[in-house]
Amino acid sequence: MHLTAIVEALLLASQEPLAPEEIARLIRARVAEAEDLRLREMEDGKDAQALPDWLAPLAITNAEQVTEAVRKLNELYQESQRSFTVVERPKGWKLYTRIEYAEFVRQLFPGHKPERLSGPAMETLAIIAYRQPITKAAIEAVRGVSCDGMIQKLLDRDLIRIGGRAELPGRPLLYETTDLFFEHFGIRTIDDLPNATELRRMKLPDQESAQTVSDSEQQLVLSAVGTPAAGTGADDSLSQA
Numbered sequence: 712m713h714l715t716a717i718v719e720a721l722l723l724a725s726q727e728p729l730a731p732e733e734i735a736r737l738i739r740a741r742v743a744e745a746e747d748l749r750l751r752e753m754e755d756g757k758d759a760q761a762l763p764d765w766l767a768p769l770a771i772t773n774a775e776q777v778t779e780a781v782r783k784l785n786e787l788y789q790e791s792q793r794s795f796t797v798v799e800r801p802k803g804w805k806l807y808t809r810i811e812y813a814e815f816v817r818q819l820f821p822g823h824k825p826e827r828l829s830g831p832a833m834e835t836l837a838i839i840a841y842r843q844p845i846t847k848a849a850i851e852a853v854r855g856v857s858c859d860g861m862i863q864k865l866l867d868r869d870l871i872r873i874g875g876r877a878e879l880p881g882r883p884l885l886y887e888t889t890d891l892f893f894e895h896f897g898i899r900t901i902d903d904l905p906n907a908t909e910l911r912r913m914k915l916p917d918q919e920s921a922q923t924v925s926d927s928e929q930q931l932v933l934s935a936v937g938t939p940a941a942g943t944g945a946d947d948s949l950s951q952a
Contacts (some may be wrong), residue, residue, distance in 0.1 A: 730803035731774035835861040844885035
C-alpha cells in the first residue's frame with residue numbers, strides 16, 4: 712500500500728477534518744498494533760512473521776510526509792478530472808466536491824434553500840471576523856446602530872459564537888467566528904481575510920462615538936464585506952439549516 716492511498720482512505724472515512732499530525736499518528740498506531748500482535752504471537756510460541764515490507768516503514772510517518780501525500784492526491788485528482796479535492800481547513804484536511812458541481816449536489820438537499828445575509832448582517836459579521844474577540848458595544852461603536860438583532864441572527868446561523876467575557880466593567884460577552892464561518896468562506900485563519908493585518912491594527916471608535924461613525928470607517932467595513940478571500944469563490948449566500 713502507498714502512503715497516498717492510506718491518507719485518502721482516512722480522509723474518505725472521517726466525517727471531520729484531519730490534521731496532518733493526526734493522520735500520521737493514526738498510521739503509526741496501525742503499525743504499532745501490528746507489531747504488538749506479532750510480539751504476542753512470539754510469546755505464545757507461534758511462528759510470527761516479520762511485518763510486511765510496505766508496513767514497517769510507515770512506523771516513522773510524520774506530518775510532512777502526510778502533507779506531501781495530500782499534494783500528490785490533489786495532483787492526481789486534477790489530472791484525472793475528478794469531482795472532488797482535498798482542502799485544508801482550520802482543523803485539518805477534508806475531502807470536498809469541487810465548486811463547479813455544487814448545483815448538482817444541491818439537488819440531494821431540496822429542503823436546504825440558499826439564503827442571503829442582509830447587508831447589515833454582513834457588516835456585523837465582518838467586524839466580528841476582523842476584530843474578534845469583540846464586545847457588542849465595540850461592534851455598535853463601529854456601525855453606529857444597535858446590533859442586537861444582527862448578532863442574534865448570526866448566532867442562529869452558527870456563524871458566530873460567544874467566546875467568553877471581557878475583562879471590563881460588567882464583564883460583557885465576547886463574540887468570535889465559528890468553524891462554519893471558516894468553512895463557508897473557504898479560509899483557514901483570520902489572516903487569510905483580505906487586508907487582515909491592516910484592519911486588525913486599526914483603532915476602533917469609542918462607544919460614545921457610536922452615533923458619529925466617520926465615513927471612512929463605514930467605507931472600511933463595506934470594503935471588507937465586499938471582498939471575499941482570494942480564490943475561495945465565496946459569496947454571502949448560506950444554506951439554511
